Amino acid sequence: MNSLILAVIGVGMMIGGYLLYSRFLGKRVYQLSDAYKTPAHTMNDGVDFVPTNKYVLWGHHFTSVAGAAPIVGPAVAVIWGWFPAFLWVTIGTVFIAGMHDFGALWASQRHKGQSIGTLSGRYIGARGRNLFLVVIFLLLLMVVAAFAVVISGLLVSTPTAVIPTWGAIIVALFVGQAIYRFKWNLPVVSVVGVVVLYALMIIGDRFPVVLPDSILGLSPNAFWIIVLFIYGGIASLLPVWVLLQPRDYINGLQLFVGLGILYGAFLVTAPTVVAPAINNNVPDGTPSMFPLLFVTIACGAISGFHGIVSSGTSSKQLDKETDSRFVGYFGAVGEGLLALGTIIATTSGYRTLQDWEAVYTAFNQGGVNAFVEGGGNLINQGLGIPTSLSATILATMAVLFAATTMDTGVRLQRFVVQEIGEIMGVKLSGLVATVIVVVVALALTFSAGGDGSGGMLIWPLFGTTNQLMAALTLSILCVILTRLRRPTWPVLVPLIFVLVMSLWAAIVQIGQFWEAQNWLLLGLDIIILICAVWVTVEAFAAMNRARNEDPTIWSDEDTDAPAPVVPAKKL
Template sequence: MTTLAIALGAMVFYLVAYHTYGRWLGHKIFRLSTSAEVPSVAMEDGKDYVPTSKGVVFGHHFTSIAGTGPIVGPALAVMWGWLPALLWVLFGSVFIGAVHDLGALVVSMRNRGHTVGDIAGRVISPRVRVLFLLILFLALTIVLAIFGLVIASVFETYPQSIAPCLLQIPLAVAIGLLIHRKGGNIMWASLLALALMYLSVVYGNVGWLGEMNTWLKAQGVMWWVSVLLVYSYVASVLPVWVLLQPRDYINALQLLATLALVVMGLVVAGVFGGAVVDGIRPELKMVAPAVESSLELKQVPAIFPFLFITIACGAISGFHCLVSSGTSSKQLRCETDARFVGYGSMLTEGFLAVLVILACVAGLGLGISGAGGETLLGTEAWDARYQGWGSMNLAAKVGAFVDGSANFLKALGLSAEFSTALMGVFVASFAATTLDTACRLQRYVVQELATCLMPADGVRRPGVGFRRPLSCLANKHGATIFAIAVAWWMASLPGAPGKPAGTGGLILWPLFGATNQLLGGLAFLVILFWMKRQRMPLWFLIVPAFLMLVLPAWAMAHQIFVQAVGGTESWIGQQRWLLVGIGLLSLVLELWMILEAVWAWKKLKAGGLDESQERAE
């Protein structure tokens, strides 16, 4: 019953946090108002600034921030023990992650929907804007280079998920056109789309669809990475109502419905046991240690700082500030909706991370296939899947969650094939929504960088000297093509000698968590400066900001100087120069930005406010 108690306790904890701490932040700190003018109304253009109901924006926001981060991070972090991972997810999401997301969303809405990077230039210093945008560019490049590989890996492992994921695209476009042109009800249209998607999971691997899945699986990683980046380009340049909003809304319904099924399965397994194996229903229990005592034997790194960057999404993620300020702030039609979208989405993601932990440390114990084809139960199943830190590659981390959560679904009486396919679609859908949102955000970043670095008359005189390429990058098509070209080049590198092209994203995987958390710390800096200028209380932000600046830098320095350069393997031969180069550049940019912030803070305390920086453009 421990597993069931943790799941229900986490749900209650998050509901209480939303209606207490979240309400306090919204009403007392940020003073959200229904009468405040919002960017989506003031700057409506039918493309990026589109007034939208909070339910639809929640769908976009939640599916964009979640991705596979709250799946692969917790699935690996349980190697320190399920208790440390669970505590970090619960308290990190409520007091750090959700505060970060809501703060970034509110700050952006109060600054005409501008991104956090752009706002940094006004509230701290113009140089910080460029520094922050460069850090954003590096972070989003890592996301684009990795997430195409993540989706390709899911499709390779679970080919039955390919057809349902592909079906989402024409369904989303049809719903977007219907709602925008005919003014139909998006709820009913999306429920119909959801029903069709579940049918596609049932029949998506039958007949010619099964043959198509097999053929697509055989095309290789680089083929999939290329196709997915081309798709991201199209999704990035289209108006948000055509594909981004309806696709994310459909995905949100599908993902929330799947989460509900997982919870129902967990309850049934907790009360009656799992699906029948050899005539018995296995007992649902925690088969992993609460705190791992054999870290050295399993080659698990030190819990400080690595637990706190391994679980990024699910506790706190800097990528979320880009979604909050890059897309969501341009779509909310009422300022008070920010708490539901910003704070509520993060708590929902935290609950997903809790379910991932339970699926890996309890769900796996309900039965997995062993190397010899036999069914392993309990601690044998755990030991077979979690042999050591080095054995937990990307496919193993995703597989631990898929197999464990599928066991919860099988406890409801669903077939093993349907349960596995549904969870495969679940993971791939999350990753895909993150990929296309990240591409749109990277387009904004590239455009802002081009504007920052271009001479004042660069747009008017694009044919003079070096101004032409910069003016091309200020265009949405040029910026998006540049973004996916850089990501494609990084992904096209072989991950290691003998590895195929397309696995290069794995080179950057060790930096993903650290860069993500570092971005969160820098976003906290921007939020702090903006709130200081507005003379708002800051005490609740000091500790989160400090932790998210120190822990990621500590982890990144260890990955660069100890693991990559000082390791026994040839980091040059494995293209680790890419990891070292991006890691060092990120650290230098962080240090520079912090020094700029310290200098600006002293001026701010001395009363040296610059009026041109204090007002929103």
């Protein structure tokens, strides 16, 4: 199979989905209106609620939801063959991920920027909200702890990425000042920012930063983890326009440049996919493709974490309601393109099938390193960029996206902790909530020793928890649309599919944890499964009640929940 064919078909499907299907969703299902005043305007506080240019907000949203997951998931899942991964990424992006992200963003900004957890309380009850928050808290804890470990590992294994990784923060600070304080031309600022960022990659490739074996008694991995959490805590407290927005925006641009380089290499070399379409010779111990494929590839097909970002930060920065189509749906398309590029790079970036099988010797042996190695080889062959610099570009892409997801995750976790505090009758300041988040995440990260590997302890639960979270978000959307008497099938069909696959995968994992006598993961998996099932049952009951209630409507002047329709009096 020629990889160029996969690239053309995949890109065509995703662009078509944005141009056609997202337009249908915007007109018929979500019924967007520019006359509606978004929370960014009605609740503007200059910190979390800030009206934002849709391209800048897209950059924040896209890089926050992308992270390393659309690289790691597909790079692992191709062990079952490239065809199942390709189908799930393309169909999932068009009909599930785009709709999910778009819908969560729309619903939140119609409710004063409230999180999807808060909306669950409004539409299915306080008990459902409390259970929902348990799932969200654990999911965010997995993300911030595990991504800190992933980033630190990449900074140690690819020291050429250190300078561009930390230099990107300085670039972002200047970009934020240029856009918001000095009101400079956005295209000019964007071009300069991207050029400087890629110049830092060239410098980093020339001057790798290798830490000594011990720094203040810490290993290099442990040192980077602590620095990352300090940075994440500070970034989560700063106004979004100072660092979070510009950092994510400039990272989004550099990713598209990086994707352009990667897809340009596909175009020039048109490499043959050496991996099998369906791999019948998987290594011993590889789990069944059904249902594990659908939780291994989360970001890039659908991800519950996206709903948390959409309703946690992006909805508070939306300038116009109609921007939600570009920010939400096209953000999912961007991630789908990254996942598609990963599939092609990891299945055609090797000379022979034997070379590919030498990397994929066991489940979870692919990952970021396979993407960097395979993609670096293709870029070198197609565009003549030195292999070292090619690897630096791809490694920096992975690090920067993982870092943006991590610092957004810390901010979102801070919101969740404050919300839990309110339920318990305790009002927590942003600083106190952030300290709690950082301390808990650090405690988990170093719970298995001084190398910080504890951050990966509960990561095996991420796939199922993440997809269950997506199903719960879709269930809330179904309740809202039912009350509004809007079409629900675009949400209900994906909801049933994702829910079945996620519950199936969670049950399979329970059996695996039981056999391995891993009581921590077994207990957490059971808790998450019970919470998810309970919330789902309450959501379907709420849908049934909504069908029998008076229909509700939203007018363009509403700033919160829909008002009931008042029947016209008979004359």
